[in-house]
Amino acid sequence: MMGDKEIYRQKAEAKLDEWKAELDKLKAQASHKSADVKQDVNHQIAALEAKLEEQKTKIAEIKEASGEAWDTLKDGMESAFDSMKSAFSDAKNKFKK
Template identity: 30%
Template sequence: MSERDAYIEKTKAKIDQWNAEIDKMEAKARQTSADGEIAYREVLQNLQGQRDALEQQLKEARQAGDAAWGDIKTELDAAWSNLSEAVKKARSRFE
């Protein structure tokens, strides 16, 4: 397996973990008051948007040639970091 394939698989696995966390937050949102649910929904929409963007970048990475891999990896690293931080903030905010 190439470095790129390993990186893509690792990122996909992490997205799957984040999806599970987002699902837990959605379930918790349904159990809160109306005001609390609105706050949850705003955060969750942001997380889902960032996740969708990262998934799109992964799709592009799979299709990109070797020459573009360096640039794409840099973009993926930034998107990964942003989503990771957003999930941590959401987790701490709603626990």
């Protein structure tokens, strides 16, 4: 039977894959925008890519964490996920221009 930590890690990896797919869509959409919008969006895309890399590292740390470290890491992941949702929302809004 899988523990909570492993289930959480799998869910986090699935969310990461979802965000990677969304990021690929944004990149494709950016190529059809004006130079000004493209520059702004590409900046946001770069920031999102950096956040995704951060999340990958944190997910890897989950495997090694135990006890209090796991609880702290989980809280940090929740906060980071909220930040990612907000960043994707902002990027998508740029495309509506």
